[in-house]
Amino acid sequence: MSTPHPGSPAARLRDHDVTPQPAVSPAARSVGGVAGWLDDRTGAAKGVGYLMKKVFPDHWSFMLGEVAMYSMIVCLLTGTFLTFWFVPSAGQVVYDGSYIPLKGVTMSEAYRSTLDISFDIRGGLIIRQIHHWAALMFIVALSTHMLRVFFTGAFRKPREINWVIGCILSMLAIVEGFAGYSLPDDLLSGTGLRAAEGFMQSAPVIGSYLSYLVFDGPFPGEAIIPRLYAVHVLLLPAILVGLFTVHIVMVAVQKHTQFPGPGRTNDNVVGYPVMPVYAAKAGGFFFIVFGVIAMISAVVGINPIWAYGPYDPSPVTAGSQPDWYMGFADGALRLLPGWLEFETFGFTWSLNVAIGALLLIPVMYTLMALYPFLERWVTGDQREHHLLDRPRNAPTRTGLGVAALVFYGILMFAAGNDIMAIKLGLSINDITHLFRTLIFVGPPIAFWVTKRICLSLQRRDRDMVLHGRETGHIIRTADGQFFERHEPLDPFTRWELVQHEQFQPLQLGPATDDHGVASPNARTDRLRARLSSFYFSDRVEPVTPAELEAAHHDGHRAEAIEAPEGEAHGELEASERH
Amino acid sequence: MNALAARRRHPAAIALLLLVGLLVTGAAYAALAPKQASAATATADQVEHGKKLFLANCASCHGIGAVGTDEGPALPGVGAASVDFQMGTGRMPMTAPGVQVGTKKVKFSQDEIAAVAAYIASLAPGPAIPDGEFTDGSKGDPAKGGELFRVNCAMCHNAVGSGGALTRGKYAPSLRHVDGKYIYEAMVTGPQSMPVFNDTNITPDSKRDIVAYLHAIDKSENPGGLTLGSLGPVPEGLFAWVFGLGIMVGFAVWLGSKSA
Amino acid sequence: MNEHGTPPQGEEVVETGMPAYGSTAVRLDRGHVVGTGGLPQRFENPGLPPHIPRMADLEEAAAKRAEKQVATFFGISALGTIVFLVAYFAIDIRTQVFIPGIGDANLSNIVLGVSMALALLGIGVGAIHWAKTLMPDTEVVEERHPLRSSEVARDDVVQTLNEGASGAQLNRRPLIKYSLGGALGLFALPFLVQLVGGLGPVNISELKHTLWKKGDRLVRDPELTPIKASDVTIGSVFHVLPETIKDSQHVLEDKGKAAVLLMRLDPVDIHVKKERDWGYEGIVAYSKICTHVGCPVGLYEQQTHHLLCPCHQSTFDVTEDCKVIFGPAKRPLPQLKITVDTDGYLVADAPFAEPVGPSFWERDRT
Structure with a gap:
């Protein structure tokens, strides 16, 4: 290769080249060694420098989203561990592991491998419990994060896109959770799948086809476990991580909102820079979230699949419930009256099932996703909002939010009506009747009271x-x-x-x-x-x-x-x- | 719980109880199946002693001669097993009528209970107190018992026997840490809402397997740590919301607060 | 709009329902008082409050103390990791140990979990304590800029797009535009068709039939032994399967539809003639699969003759041909017609007369 002739177009491109100067201090030199090597090849210094100087405002409620994010990461880590031992197969085997009360019982490979993880693999039980507790905490934290965003008006322009992404994330998270809950193929989760098959069958026109396609024939079949496994470990995590990345990049691009206060305006962010304060705080918080979940998992058991026994369509256990995040849909099914099922021209409309099992979740999430656009239409407010509302200063929005929360809460508690009945010494019928009334009366009262x-x-x-x-x-x-x-x-x-x-x-x-x-x-x-x-x-x-x-x-x-x-x-x- | 028990008072309760009595009588009488796991042999003295105890403590509701009154069912035919279960678990004598009779502190010695049982058994044949051979869980097969338990019992009593709700305030009680004898007697006699599982339905050997299963899970009870009542996902969700979120928020508040 | 009512640059301002804080007098009943002159219409942002230094900023001793605390937390973490590693190899995973408040728990699980938690919490608490006590705590202000690009940049994009489109002759050659759209749209179909077509066989008539046929003996679940009519005493309940389940190639699928509950009532208590006729001397058999979403309905209360489903509390009255008396189910549980064979064993007298289990669209179509 020959050096370009001075004054040639190629050489002119290099006119502004600067000869690199050696760094002044030894520390800067040592950092400059690796970082400089990288920057020479990527030009990352500009972006990294910008990110390190980014400012985050301090408020405890801003950490709820981080709890969700970190719980999700804990799920990914522990979930990967579990995939090394879990066998996603419905093939029938006879158990010969170390849990005595199930010795000699016929069960699926999925269930046996989950028992092995719990009893015969070192550290398997703690990882399984961390995985499940982290999943519950993930959805608890993302729900409270959504509530924080809603009640402070953080969804307003320019953050509507992130609100919609958040709604999708939330909905996918509960589907992901349900898939995971179903995988061990124990009596409880199998009963959940049995009900899910009933849900699918209730879909008008396509119900039976849907059920046959999903289960690859009649329930339970052998396909559902491997299919759910693919959905649980591959499809949904990929979508969740992808959407979540967009979510977090949007936060960085739009900069975090802040609560109003002296010195805080719509045109600035007051807080602490990433380097060093938030790197330490947010980084440390990951370890705290993981640590708290590990501590809970060490002392509190979760989903004792060995206690439920293998799935079999004939037995069932009292207190058959889904995990809490599916509770609202299950509660709706408990409250919906039977007369919603009827026939026209010999075709059966099972609205008593379809409303709660198939319509509720999409309708709820659609309403949630649309709310920012509704509010903007009503206010006609086209401005950017970076200062949060104190919930009291937006009484109608706060009232609507609490009313929706009460509606959701009643459905969720309805799913525990049998547990409430035995623990509070009440009649399950009375509780159900009470909830049926409250679902209509509660939200308007909650709205009015909250607003006042x-x-x-x-x-x-x-x-x-x-x-x-x-x-x-x-x-x-x-x-x-x-x-x-x-x-x-x-x-x-x-x-x-x-x-x-x-x-x-x-x-x-x-x-x-x-x-x-x-x-x-x-x-x-x-x-x-x-x-x-x-x-x-x-x-x-x-x-x-x-x-x-x-x-x-x-x-x-x-x-x-x-x-x-x-x-x-x-x-x-x-x-x-x- | 007294206030709640009082709330369960209902005019139909007595009728219900009567019905229970009649059914128990009928069921127990019919349950006199060919294969019996019985241990008791009563002496005349014991029967006499039992009769006195009965007159003093039970006759006000069940009537003299245990023929039944408006307050309590007739007892001939319920068998010694029924008496042993009801009195031995503290369900009888009951303090107040309610939807369901719960357990209380046992008021009688085992000898006194045996005497009353002998007296009732002397009135008409019924299921006898089971032989210790069949109520000793250590001699059964817990895995087989588990299968039977899940099919026949778990739907009311929960997969690990922590109990569950029935209609209108009735409930299936917890079976944790219950003497094998009472589990066996409950199956044979079908107290209150519970159906009868006679020896042709579940053989004495199988009943022992069920006892073995319950005792096995009592022993290896919580490998994972606290069980939160073994009531499934509801308490787990509650725990995540209250303690999980509470601890996380506590740390977040600390993180966001200014250091002194 | 910022705190002072001036719109941010580059932002299109739209008049909304905001009150105009102008020069006009504001009525008393609206919560405003007319200024006496010289007072602003709104309070002004006072700016950042004065910074209050921390102990560690003022005293070296406090800073030193904080340093030691942080190091202690990191030390706890390292200790936790070591405990974890030792426990991992040293503790037999079957060891049960009594722990007050918990009961018998798995020792390995508790020690591994707690040591892991300490290892993690040590790092987390140490790092945050470090940030709070020793790292700069003066708040930093970062300016925000409107997210919207400048008009020039926007116009540029539009222009580039238009030029691209005209360069590709999209507008001039509609044939290409529409055929490309069609091809792209169709291209999605193979995936969809493969997915739907490959997922599973559809045989809806299977949903309407169970394993039961005339003459099948009723056998106990799970022992699969036949039942004599005399075995079933009043007040008892049997969980039942067809004897043919033994030879079934699809045990779970068949069980899921064929599971049956057998009860004996006093015939006087049965209020429906069909129920009595389809039973045998008060012994009646009903499908155990709930007509709501298919959970097994096994909770039989022998005094009230109510059957309760543990999933959603549908309650069926056995004295009334299992009609629904509470809960979300609509249809009664289907009854299996039974009789006895020559040996005195209970057998099915006919298959189920209607589909069992949850409703589906074609349920009542023949």
Whole structure:
């Protein structure tokens, strides 16, 4: 190869080359050795340097997502370990392991290998228990993480995509969990699969075909275990990890949200940099999550498959339940009445099963995924939001969230109605009737109560700002009057209570334009205005400086907190212009 | 639990109890199958002593001569096994009527119970107290017992015998750490809601296997650690939410707080 | 919009329901008081509060103490790992040990778990304690920028796309566009067809039939011994399979449909003539497979004659031909017509007259 002629186009490309200078300190030299080698080949220094300086805000609730992430990683690690011994086969064998009460019993290879992992492989039981506890914690943590995101309004623009990804992750996680729960082929999980077959059969038109395709013939067949295994260890983990990667990259790109506070604005992130603080905190937290799960697994047993015995379609155990995350669907099946099954033209509609088993999960997750778009339509708010709402400052959203949570909770508890019956000494029939009522009555009450509590908390915030903190010091004036001295809030504390903005309901524009032509969107506009009024007609405004000033002068007189009903200042028309 | 027991009071309870009695009588009478695992041989003295005890403690409900009253069923034919089970586990004498009679502290000595059992057995033939040979779990096959248990018992009593719910407040009690004799007697006599498993259904040898299975899981009870009541995924989920999440949040709060 | 009501750069501002904090007077009943002049309409962000130094920042002794604590945690972790390694080889995995509060537990499981937990927690707690006490605790402010690209960049992308499309002559040659779309759409089909077609045989008539046929003896589950009518006393319950299950090639599949519950009632208690006729002297046989989603319905209460399903609590009344009296199931459990053979053993008198188990679409089609 010849050196390009000076002044040739190829040589000109190198005009700006800089001869590398040796690093100054020995430390920098040693780091520069490996890192420099890498950077020479990848140019990663820029990106890595940027990432190391990224700032994360501190708040305990921001760690819920990390608990979920780390639990998932623990599942991946322990799950890989389990695959080395687990045999995903329904082939029948006779047990000859070390668990005496099952010696000589005919069972599937899947069940036998799970027994072997539990009793005959060193450290197998602890890994199995860590795997199962981590799976439960994964879904517990991701659910609470979702609640945090919902109640603080973190799903708002620009994070709608991540909310939708999160919803999909959550739904796949429960399917992944159910697949794992079913694999050991014990009596409990087999009963779960038996019910799952019933669920599939209940699908109108295609039900029987679906069941035959999934089970490769009549239930239980020999195909379901290996198929579920492929889904559990390959298909779903791949999708979960892929979506999760997008989820976390989006967090980095959009930067983390933060709670409002002094110095925190919509245009900044206040917290600690990755290097060194968050590297230590988040890295250390992985070990804590793993450690806590290991500790729980050491002392608390989970899913004692040896106790249930091998699957057989004839026996069943009392207290047959799925793991908690499938509880809501199972609870729905317990509450749905039998008259929902009927026939038309000789075809059977098993809606008593299909609603709870096939419709509930997709409908619930679709509603959840759509919520940010609904709220944005109602508020007409197109701005980016990086400051979180305090839940009390969004009373209607908080109320809706709690109502949904109550609905979910009732279904989930309904799945434990038999356990409640024996542990609380109640009648299972009474509990079921109670839940059937509560499922209709509970959510509206929860909505109303939550909203009122939120509004009251906002009023308390106002009161705190206007009159300060009660000190407990009683002062007697010269003319014999007593009063308690209130200490005014410092500006930093006060800011948290006055920083938020309140929406006002959109007002309906004229139904016809200047030329008397009816607006084509009149119907949707009316709906939107009604929803807007539902969201924002009850509201408490934050204290203004003038109010505070007046309060200092006049005591209590100058405040009237809520706007009268029906008063609206926003213009729907205005938002439509864009 | 007293308040709950009181809530279970129902006008139908007495009728129910009567029905129980009648059925138990009938079932037990019919259960007099060819193969019997009986141990008891009663003396006349014992019967006489039992009669006195019966008059003092039981006759107020079951009537003089155990012929039954509105309060309690007639007992001829229920057999010594039934008496031994009901009194030996503290179910009888009962304190208050309810949907189901639960266990209490046993008030009588084994001799007194044996005497009352002998007296009742003298009224009409019924299932006898089983021979120790058939109630000793160590002589049975726990694996075979496990299979029988899962088919015949687990649906009510749970796969490891920790109990389960029945309709309208009734329940299948826990079978953990119960004497093999009482497990056997319950199968033969079918107390309360429980069906009868006579010797033609489950042979005495098989009954012993079931006892062996229950005793085996009592012994090797929790390899994995705390069992949370052996009630399946519900307590596990509750534990994950309360303790699992609680500990994680505790650490997260510590992590997010400023150091002093 | 940031705290001061100014829109961020590059963001299209849309007027929403926000009140305009302008110069107009605000009514008292809306929670606002007209300013007396000189007061801002809203509070202003006071900025970051003053930094309060930690003990370890002020005193070297405290810092030294923190250092020792962190090192102790890391030491605990190393110790945990060593215990784990020793325990892994030293403890026989069948050793049971009594632990107060837990009972008899597997020693290996507990020691391995606890030592692993200590090894992990030591690192985690040490690292976080280190970060909290010794690493910089002054909060750092990172500026945010609107996520939206600049107009120029957006236009550039649109232009590139358009140029690409016109370069490929997509608009001018619709034939290519539509045929490509069609081909891509069709290309997905082989995967779908392979998947669906290869998954399993579909033989729906199987769902409607069980192993039972006329003359099959009823045998005990799991011993598979035949049952004499005289064996079944009033108040007892037998879990039953057809004798042909012995020779079945698909035991679990057949059991899943053929499992039957046999009970004997006083004939007086049976209120339905068909039930009495299909039974034998008060002995009746019903499918054990729940008509809801297929769990075995085995919980027979001998006083009330109720059958309860442990999965979703459907309750069937045996005195009323197993009709549903509670819970989510709709249809009664199908009855198996039984009689006795010449040797006095119970046999099926006919196959099930209707499909057993959960409902399905074609259930009532012949």
